[in-house]
Amino acid sequence: MxxxxxxxxxxxxxxxxxxxxxxxxxxxxxxxxxxxxxxxxxxxxxxxxxxxxxxxVPDLEAAAKSLTMYMVTGLLGLAIHALIVLPTIYFTLTRRNPFRVSLGMVESLLTGLGTSSSAAALPVTLRCCEEKLKFNKTICRFVLPIGATINMDGLAIIQAVTPIFLAQMNQRMLAFADLVAIRLGS
Missing domain, CATH: 1.20.5 (Single alpha-helices involved in coiled-coils or other helix-helix interfaces)
Structure with a gap:
């Protein structure tokens, strides 16, 4: 404030x-x-x-199989969110093609993917929005830092997948109540 x-x-x-x-x-x-x-x-x-x-790692093959399933599940959730949910929301609110914006943000998206941090990608995101997409500089510099701080959709997806993965790695069966608690916690 x-x-x-x-x-x-x-x-x-x-x-x-x-x-x-x-x-x-x-x-x-x-x-x-x-x-x-x-x-x-x-x-x-x-x-x-x-x-x-x-x-x-003592048993590299078993660990690789478990980690592969964990990665596939997490990436599938992120892909559904990024390629279906977010574009649908954007199109519904603006009636514009969401993939035009995505093409202008490729460098920022790759930086975020490489660093796993929207905060680390923030400088690149600002540059893409201001220079490539020609968005209003004042609006970008106000909205993007807030979005990088509070918009944690990808984290919420991974937070839901990780406890399930860890339970499976420790041979623990999760009850329905556990799954509900995981969902509400993320």
Whole structure:
């Protein structure tokens, strides 16, 4: 709330608040460049973490089969959400082709997929919306950070799939009440 009011007051100051506005724009640019740098080196670190865990698994074949089913289930849920549910909502509300927007957001979608983080993909999302799709810059800079923070649809899908996967890995049968609790918790 403080920063929303701060932004409004800074805007009202006009030219006398220009130095502060320039400071925050430069700070934003520095942060975006640092995020890009981290994202370029991120896959190398993740590769070594995964390799370490793979070497610790006693029965690699059984673990691979279980993880494959877990991944297929999670990806199927995410695909249904991303390719059917969200485009249907967009089309219903705007009467426009949702896949036109998706094509303009390919770089952002790939960044989000690669980092598993909408917050890490936020700088790329802002650039795609402002430069490629020509959306209003003010609206983008207000809506997208909020959306990256509170819109956790993919996380909710994985949160529902993960406890079921873990129960299966530990040979535990889940009752109907357990499934209801998992659904309500995600």
């Amino acid at each position: 403080f920063f929303a009011v701060f932004g409004v007051m800074l805007n009202r100051m006009g030219e006398s608040g220009r130095a502060m506005l320039d400071f925050f724009n430069i700070l934003n640019e520095i942060t975006m460049n640092m995020t890009k740098l981290v994202m370029w080196y991120n896959p190398i670190g993740i590769f070594f973490i995964i390799m370490n865990k793979i070497l610790e």
